[in-house]
Amino acid sequence: MLSPDLLADLSDWGLHLHERSFTQLSVDMLLRDLRRTVPSALGYTLVLGLASGLPEVSITVAHARLTPDQVLSSIAFDLPVAHGVVARVTFYAGLECAFDRLGDLLVASATFGPGGIELGRGVRETVEPGVQGLADYSRVNYAVGVLLARGKSFDQAHAHLRHLVEQHGSLEAAAEHVLLTFNA
């Protein structure tokens, strides 16, 4: 069973999709598949970056939080996802060298290897199950919509946000500025 925090975040994930979201089912199936293949597997983190300059969104899938003393090995590798999306996954396990075999196979694979594969001995910080970055992602999109309503094109809206980043320090802060001032 997935952690309650993750389930709550995934419920929010599907909120704008009219209950047509398959992400929860898909991430749950991947966790089961991973644990069937590697019994010591504890979970994984999937990081997604859309090419259009939006904040990264990451999904950490596990039954509970993973502390550094629990995670004794990990492997991270890039995923060849279409549609201009940058994706990377990190698997975590409770035994040392649990992913060495997968690393060898990925290096030999034309699809995944040989670059970008990192075998690790654990994690430095506690890994919390849940979805991170989704709120920022949404706020930036709302801001883009506000700018579209002002007559800007999509490219002009993103250029405007990039310009605001210079004043406000981050994309998220730039989006908040647009949202706070849109009806002024």
Place this chain on the structure above:
Amino acid sequence: MTSTYIESLLKGVALDAALLDVALSAEQEVDEVHSAGAVVEREPDGRVLASTSTLAAEVDGVQYRSGQGPCLHAYRTNRVVLLDLGDDDRRWPTFQAAALAAGAHTVLSVPLRLDDVPIGSLNLYSRSRGAFSTKVIRTAELYARPAALRLSWCGVAVHAVDTAEVAALELQDRAVVERALGVLMAVHADPSVERARLRLEQAAAGMGLDLPLAAARVVAAPPGPAG
């Protein structure tokens, strides 16, 4: 024979490397094996083959071109096939003639399984007559189980790609809906996301469209300021 789920696990091209590893290891670790081949049947993409030497490559090639032979039989029936080419069993004459011509005298085909579903076979060739005792067959069978399981490593990586694609497509749909909400927030000079969402749902119902499609229309042609 394989399920859709298993097929989805087998989509990765990393299968090539995994199968060659299975065949090489079997050749080294199973007694009396002089050449080995491994095959996974993927539907509808076709089969993936690997072999340790020309003997297995040539004889397996004859078998797959003719569509008949012990390896295919093992896969289709999910049962081990032991064939002594010197005895009276003539079920696959084309294959048997090719195997003898290549120097093989005994063939052992063991189903490769993933989650207990046959996905292909591990094919072992010996130049010795009467090779592969019951004990060796059991070894090969036991060996084929973890060998097949190792293929699921590829499946996990491919499954991760599929999961990322599902999530990415939904994020892209979300982006369109959220931009439409932003448009409606501005048009109605109302910063409430919930009310913007209600307006979008009403517009979608009026247009007879689902939310992402209605959102795409709003984003493509933002309405003027609300009166």
